[in-house]
Amino acid sequence: MSLYHEAASILTGPVDVGGSLKSRVYNNKTLKSSPAHLYALVSETIKWSGVLREVIERSQLLSVEKKVRDAGFRSGSMSGADPLSGIDAATSHPLKLAITRHKARLNAEFIKARLRRGFPSIDALKTSINLHGGTQTEALTNGSAGENGNGEVPTRPLLHPRWVRINALRTTLETQLETTFADYSHVDSLALLEASSSRKVLHIDRHVPDLLALPPGADLANTAAYLQGDIIFQDKASCFPAYLLDPSLEDGEFIDACAAPGNKTTHLASLLSKRQRANGVLTKNPSIWAFERDKSRALILKRMVETAGANHMVTVKPEQDSLRVDPESEAWRGVGALLLDPSCSGSGMVGRDEMPRLVLPSRGTEKQAKTSNKKKRRREPAQEPKNTKSSIVQSPQDEEESLSGNLSQRLSSLSAFQLKLLLHAFRFKSARKVVYSTCSIHAEENEHVVVRALNSDIAKRRRWRVLRREEQVPGLRGWGIRGALGACEGLEGGHGGATEVVADACLKCSKGGKEGTMGFFVVGFVRDSVVDGDSDLTPESGDTADWNEEEDEWEGFSDGGLVAPSAAESDQGRCSSGKTSTGREKRRKK
Numbered sequence: 001m002s003l004y005h006e007a008a009s010i011l012t013g014p015v016d017v018g019g020s021l022k023s024r025v026y027n028n029k030t031l032k033s034s035p036a037h038l039y040a041l042v043s044e045t046i047k048w049s050g051v052l053r054e055v056i057e058r059s060q061l062l063s064v065e066k067k068v069r070d071a072g073f074r075s076g077s078m079s080g081a082d083p084l085s086g087i088d089a090a091t092s093h094p095l096k097l098a099i100t101r102h103k104a105r106l107n108a109e110f111i112k113a114r115l116r117r118g119f120p121s122i123d124a125l126k127t128s129i130n131l132h133g134g135t136q137t138e139a140l141t142n143g144s145a146g147e148n149g150n151g152e153v154p155t156r157p158l159l160h161p162r163w164v165r166i167n168a169l170r171t172t173l174e175t176q177l178e179t180t181f182a183d184y185s186h187v188d189s190l191a192l193l194e195a196s197s198s199r200k201v202l203h204i205d206r207h208v209p210d211l212l213a214l215p216p217g218a219d220l221a222n223t224a225a226y227l228q229g230d231i232i233f234q235d236k237a238s239c240f241p242a243y244l245l246d247p248s249l250e251d252g253e254f255i256d257a258c259a260a261p262g263n264k265t266t267h268l269a270s271l272l273s274k275r276q277r278a279n280g281v282l283t284k285n286p287s288i289w290a291f292e293r294d295k296s297r298a299l300i301l302k303r304m305v306e307t308a309g310a311n312h313m314v315t316v317k318p319e320q321d322s323l324r325v326d327p328e329s330e331a332w333r334g335v336g337a338l339l340l341d342p343s344c345s346g347s348g349m350v351g352r353d354e355m356p357r358l359v360l361p362s363r364g365t366e367k368q369a370k371t372s373n374k375k376k377r378r379r380e381p382a383q384e385p386k387n388t389k390s391s392i393v394q395s396p397q398d399e400e401e402s403l404s405g406n407l408s409q410r411l412s413s414l415s416a417f418q419l420k421l422l423l424h425a426f427r428f429k430s431a432r433k434v435v436y437s438t439c440s441i442h443a444e445e446n447e448h449v450v451v452r453a454l455n456s457d458i459a460k461r462r463r464w465r466v467l468r469r470e471e472q473v474p475g476l477r478g479w480g481i482r483g484a485l486g487a488c489e490g491l492e493g494g495h496g497g498a499t500e501v502v503a504d505a506c507l508k509c510s511k512g513g514k515e516g517t518m519g520f521f522v523v524g525f526v527r528d529s530v531v532d533g534d535s536d537l538t539p540e541s542g543d544t545a546d547w548n549e550e551e552d553e554w555e556g557f558s559d560g561g562l563v564a565p566s567a568a569e570s571d572q573g574r575c576s577s578g579k580t581s582t583g584r585e586k587r588r589k590k
């Protein structure tokens with residue numbers, strides 16, 4: 001049984017210490033069990049924990065079997081046809097006996113749990129759980145059933161879909177729908193996508209052009225389309241910045257000031273190539289300068305640009321610190337628009353160093369407990385240490401990290417760095433558009449940076465203002481989640497606009513929300529004309545905290561995939577597959 005005890009200790013460990021589930025198992029040298037077996041057991045347990053909870057709670061097993069309760073029915077496998085078939089212990093083991101005594105009741109509850117979810121067979125339930133990791137079936141238990149049942153669908157999508165961006169540099173949406181996704185059925189909403197038990201189902205996004213949502217388990221990493229760069233795994237939210245920039249061939253040159261691994265750079269190039277195609281005439285190729293200060297990340301960026309077929313537009317500047325580029329220099333006079341997606345806390349990332357949540361059964365309601373054993377229940381002896389977030393979800397509670405001293409310090413350092421980059425972007429003499437984004441959910445890195453930027457000397461003198469909601473590209477104008485009014489207070493007037501206008505100009509994405517995105521923030525800045533005679537500006541003056549380079553900031557994945565960890569891994573495979581970049585010639589030297 002040590003396999004089960006070890007699984008239990010992994011599953012009940014604190015959620016905020018020890019890294020991902022995989023690293024907790026494979027890096028723990030004190031475990032006796034085979035890491036592969038243990039990992040399989042804990043991941044299966046997590047996947048099935050919602051069903052297990054229901055079966056155990058409804059059978060009231062824990063109210064009558066003290067042994068099971070004290071040992072903790074912490075892990076089990078549901079890979080077989082009944083809830084008990086996976087328990088690998090001697091038949092005479094007291095724990096196994098305590099469970100098998102209730103076999104009939106447990107099996108009956110298991111059947112009911114399956115039917116409640118609308119699955120006609122165990123295989124159908126298994127397929128859905130394997131596809132959606134168990135969470136989707138949870139959505140179906142409150143009275144509604146999935147498409148296998150009475151056709152109803154859950155009211156809210158719960159999972160992070162696999163977002164796939166069609167790369168217009170190499171292909172078109174129509175071509176991909178006729179080839180890579182020819183045998184996929186189309187659904188009208190994420191809710192339907194999540195309710196589907198089919199792997200071959202997709203939803204065409206209604207906000208960002210050329211973006212598809214697929215089920216989270218969709219495996220496209222080996223498709224020709226992915227390998228040749230026709231499709232790119234990119235979270236929907238991460239597609240907002242380039243789209244919001246609304247790049248046109250008249251904008252002049254572009255800079256992506258924080259470019260690696262290259263999702264937004266290649267998206268920008270893709271949007272420009274569509275513009276070129278729409279123009280119908282052979283236009284001069286637009287220029288995108290992709291700055292990346294980190295040497296190894298710049299290599300990944302180069303590969304991504306190459307794979308996406310954007311070499312003819314993008315010039316990667318490896319080991320280039322954006323802040324060391326002189327925006328006043330004549331060399332950058334042609335730059336009209338910038339993307340700025342700086343390193344941030346990454347608090348909006350889905351799956352970052354995440355420990356999956358285990359849903360545990362309770363011993364039943366007070367009433368159930370009283371009727372079953374008529375004894376007053378004692379509290380579980382094993383208590384979590386204070387101030388430690390457990391990976392077990394006992395009851396829904398807000399697990400938002402509190403702004404402790406450390407976090408607050410870190411955020412203030414990060415936001416100082418982000419502001420510095422933003423004000424630097426404002427200094428490019430011909431620039432008329434800047435899009436700023438973070439994958440952070442903290443106002444300090446988002447609205448507060450916007451307010452401080454608008455209050456800056458350079459913003460006022462060069463007349464930078466926010467790109468108002470009504471000016472935004474059609475797909476994003478309708479996006480409902482906007483900046484927090486309270487977080488936008490403190491505007492000093494001038495050209496910044498009213499607090500409401502600024503808050504409404506900010507687009508936010510919720511992590512784990514019904515839109516299926518990661519947590520994200522994006523805002524556009526524009527100016528209506530280029531103002532000259534302002535080279536005497538010292539834009540960074542007056543900005544407070546110093547950026548601490550040692551901070552653990554989020555710098556995006558080291559690959560092209562801002563999706564689930566598995567996709568990130570597969571992208572990494574592509575990026576580090578030994579394929580060398582072709583040594584693309586620089587179009588011109590700066």
Ligand SMILES: C[S@@+](CC[C@H](N)C(=O)[O-])C[C@H]1O[C@@H](n2cnc3c(N)ncnc32)[C@H](O)[C@@H]1O
Binds near residue numbers: 238257261344
């Ligand atoms: C959040 S990631 C960017 C993700 C990227 N925009 C994408 O969509 O794939 C931030 C990147 O900016 C780089 N970076 C941070 N500060 C920089 C600076 N001052 N100059 C250039 N690159 C910088 C980091 O090394 C990191 O690769």
